[in-house]
Amino acid sequence: MLALWFRFSEYVPIHASEFMKEIVEPRGVVAVLLTLVAVAIVAGLVLGALRLNRFTLICDGDVLRTSRGLLGKQTATISVRRVQAVRIVEGFWRMLLGYCTLQVEVAGIGRMNANQRMLFPLVRRDRVESLIRRALPEVPQPSQPLLVLPARLHRRYLTLPLEYAMGFTLLTLFLPGWWKLLAILPLPLGCVLGVARAREAGWWVDDQSVVLRWRRLVDRNTVIARRGGSHLIELSSSPWKAKAGVAGFKMRFSSGRGAGIRYMVDSDALLLLHAAVALHSAQSQRIKS
Numbered sequence: 360m361l362a363l364w365f366r367f368s369e370y371v372p373i374h375a376s377e378f379m380k381e382i383v384e385p386r387g388v389v390a391v392l393l394t395l396v397a398v399a400i401v402a403g404l405v406l407g408a409l410r411l412n413r414f415t416l417i418c419d420g421d422v423l424r425t426s427r428g429l430l431g432k433q434t435a436t437i438s439v440r441r442v443q444a445v446r447i448v449e450g451f452w453r454m455l456l457g458y459c460t461l462q463v464e465v466a467g468i469g470r471m472n473a474n475q476r477m478l479f480p481l482v483r484r485d486r487v488e489s490l491i492r493r494a495l496p497e498v499p500q501p502s503q504p505l506l507v508l509p510a511r512l513h514r515r516y517l518t519l520p521l522e523y524a525m526g527f528t529l530l531t532l533f534l535p536g537w538w539k540l541l542a543i544l545p546l547p548l549g550c551v552l553g554v555a556r557a558r559e560a561g562w563w564v565d566d567q568s569v570v571l572r573w574r575r576l577v578d579r580n581t582v583i584a585r586r587g588g589s590h591l592i593e594l595s596s597s598p599w600k601a602k603a604g605v606a607g608f609k610m611r612f613s614s615g616r617g618a619g620i621r622y623m624v625d626s627d628a629l630l631l632l633h634a635a636v637a638l639h640s641a642q643s644q645r646i647k648s
Contacts, residue, residue: 411480418494425477435475441466443612444584445478445491445498451577457484461491464584464612476614491583498583499568505561508623512605515622516560517553524549552576560620562608562627564634569610571618582618584610586634593619594632601625608632 383394412429423437444464453459461478468475482490488500524545531542556574563570564586572581595607606628609619620628 414480416479416494423478423494425474427480433474435477437463437465437475437478439495439497441468442495442498443590443614444582444618445495446616446618447487447581447583449484449579449581453481454579458482459484459487461487463495464582464614464616466590466613468614498585499565501563501568501570501583502565503563505563505570505572506627507561508557508620512622512624513554513557515605516557517550519621520549520553520556521546556621560623562620562623562631564631569631569634571608571610571620573618573620580618582610584612584618592632594628596625 383390409429410433411427414427415425417424417426421439423439424434425437426432426434442463442465446462446464447459448462449459458481460480461482462476463478465476478494479490491498492500527545528542531545532539534541552574559572559574559579561570561572567586569584569586570581571584572579574580590613591611593607593609593611595609596605600606604625605622606625607619607621608623608628608631609617611617
């Protein structure tokens, strides 16, 4: 927004241009940046409200139908048989308010088709289980709370965020004037992110489902997948990981998106791997017979 303003400011409406040049710009770049951030937030809220107005989910036999939009109505159809997993996405602000977004991983629908993957855009976290049970009873719910990672693995989640934080710290030292003070932010933020990732990571596997929970940058993702529903299963290890008894586990769906935990106990990762492989083998034998 900041770059676009200085490049295309002469093309905006006259009242907005006068307000920015006479009131905001004399107060400095920070005032311009904050104003444009506020405009971007308001614009995002308005566009989101228009796009998701009267969002409706209809269960029609083995098909789910969604419709939305105020100025232009958009519809999508989801085949229940092709649903491989349900993804619960909790953004930073939605998590603070107790809300989340429900998405589905559908075979044959790529990561760019966001409209066809949307199951419900805004739902209270305590109502997620009942909504999934009503819309997709075919997707099994975990029978027990998720298992968390042992405390000895928590420090490993600090490695990657702190490496990026050190890089950003070095870059901010080259900024002019008081902007160099920003160098104090990356390392604390990296520590907070690493601790949050370690505490929120969790998993569960039973006879019907595999559940993985992890945090990215600001979003927390929980994937409830049918056993055997993933397209590719990966176990990541290395000599230093094997020596420490650590491994990573990841599932990839035919949509191109994945779900995984970067660091977990190697025996738990092998349990997830063997459970998924055993089910794939059993399904293949049934198909051959």
